[in-house]
Amino acid sequence: MESSVVPSKRLLEDQAPAEQPIPAKRPRPLDMLDESIPSTSSSSNPSSSNTSLAMPAPCDTYIQLRFQLCRFKGVYRVARLPLSFTFAHLYKYILLLFGWSGMHAHQAEVLTHVELYSHAYRPGEIKKHRSFRIPEEPDMYDEPDEWREWILCYAPARRDPAMRVSPRGKSYEDAWMGKDPLNMDDPYDRVWAEIQVPCKKDGDVTLGDVWSLKRRHNISKGQCSNREIAIKFEYDLGASWEVHITVDPDKKGEYLWRIERLRNYPILMTAKGAPPSEDARSYRKDIEPKQKTVPDLLFTHDVFERYLKGEIRSVVRNKELAVFKADEPPASVLEEEDEGVYSEDEEEYADEIEWDGPIYHSGRPLSPHEE
Numbered sequence: 342m343e344s345s346v347v348p349s350k351r352l353l354e355d356q357a358p359a360e361q362p363i364p365a366k367r368p369r370p371l372d373m374l375d376e377s378i379p380s381t382s383s384s385s386n387p388s389s390s391n392t393s394l395a396m397p398a399p400c401d402t403y404i405q406l407r408f409q410l411c412r413f414k415g416v417y418r419v420a421r422l423p424l425s426f427t428f429a430h431l432y433k434y435i436l437l438l439f440g441w442s443g444m445h446a447h448q449a450e451v452l453t454h455v456e457l458y459s460h461a462y463r464p465g466e467i468k469k470h471r472s473f474r475i476p477e478e479p480d481m482y483d484e485p486d487e488w489r490e491w492i493l494c495y496a497p498a499r500r501d502p503a504m505r506v507s508p509r510g511k512s513y514e515d516a517w518m519g520k521d522p523l524n525m526d527d528p529y530d531r532v533w534a535e536i537q538v539p540c541k542k543d544g545d546v547t548l549g550d551v552w553s554l555k556r557r558h559n560i561s562k563g564q565c566s567n568r569e570i571a572i573k574f575e576y577d578l579g580a581s582w583e584v585h586i587t588v589d590p591d592k593k594g595e596y597l598w599r600i601e602r603l604r605n606y607p608i609l610m611t612a613k614g615a616p617p618s619e620d621a622r623s624y625r626k627d628i629e630p631k632q633k634t635v636p637d638l639l640f641t642h643d644v645f646e647r648y649l650k651g652e653i654r655s656v657v658r659n660k661e662l663a664v665f666k667a668d669e670p671p672a673s674v675l676e677e678e679d680e681g682v683y684s685e686d687e688e689e690y691a692d693e694i695e696w697d698g699p700i701y702h703s704g705r706p707l708s709p710h711e712e
Contacts, residue, residue, distance in 0.1 A: 415631025
């Protein structure tokens with residue numbers, strides 16, 4: 342397959358109105374918290390008010406990333422994306438890559454000082470991370486007083502992400518429970534104001550805000566390299582499908598390229614395996630996820646744009662990731678949809694007799710195929 346992204350020879354380094362009272366809102370279910378994202382970029386449909394349904398702005402810089410389905414060693418994607426990609430586009434692209442329906446709530450976290458598992462053990466998965474906002478831990482023996490103060494003020498937040506991203510611009514915990522205002526006369530509240538994690542709307546944050554052309558301009562302001570920054574994407578909160586998105590250098594160690602012509606579409610380089618069937622009653626009919634096939638259509642340059650327009654569908658099935666024209670579903674998809682229709686008696690029988698491991702969930706506890 343021909344790629345239009347041509348790497349260059351050099352590697353890039355790494356007076357305000359009065360506030361109005363806000364009326365109280367009734368809490369809504371998690372899956373209903375997504376809302377439209379105002380359009381801020383060029384698109385094939387300028388009148389659209391939803392950035393997730395329009396292509397991103399053209400860009401001259403691409404980054405190569407690995408999308409690793411957590412706990413499934415053989416299920417991953419490697420793609421080159423423009424830095425103008427917003428997190429709203431990233432969400433839609435993940436749905437396309439892994440065949441998910443988008444019917445569940447989702448959120449993302451940007452992590453810094455990331456350390457990965459070994460490639461032989463759990464390739465592309467995040468082992469641990471540390472917030473760049475937290476000062477270095479003092480030595481508990483040489484500086485016991487400073488260490489005790491650090492433990493009291495900073496220790497609970499040392500594993501915090503650098504940023505949270507969600508469709509509403511607030512975490513789901515805040516959306517349900519609200520936030521108590523900080524008292525800036527309280528010294529601990531002042532510390533909390535410095536280290537609290539910002540949460541932004543997915544249409545307002547781009548990949549260029551996370552990984553920058555120069556290290557000093559990335560999200561950590563130079564405190565860690567681009568390769569030490571990652572995104573943890575979570576789909577179906579609670580069931581917790583996790584996709585770990587990390588920088589994936591090529592054989593020459595390059596992962597950022599400047600191109601001659603502006604582009605705005607993602608380029609898929611590698612795709613292996615597919616997830617277990619979404620919301621399956623049983624995984625009995627699923628083959629091992631790493632053995633599921635991926636169609637050639639997923640590698641075409643216009644597949645993402647056609648997916649956003651609704652011309653293409655992506656559905657994970659028992660033996661494959663099915664990517665097809667919306668009005669021409671393949672026989673395998675139609676057959677499995679028919680198999681998924683249960684009568685009342687069959688539903689009861691499936692609950693009592695055919696229960697085969699965890700059901701009505703997407704990710705946890707582990708299925709027999711997980712590695």
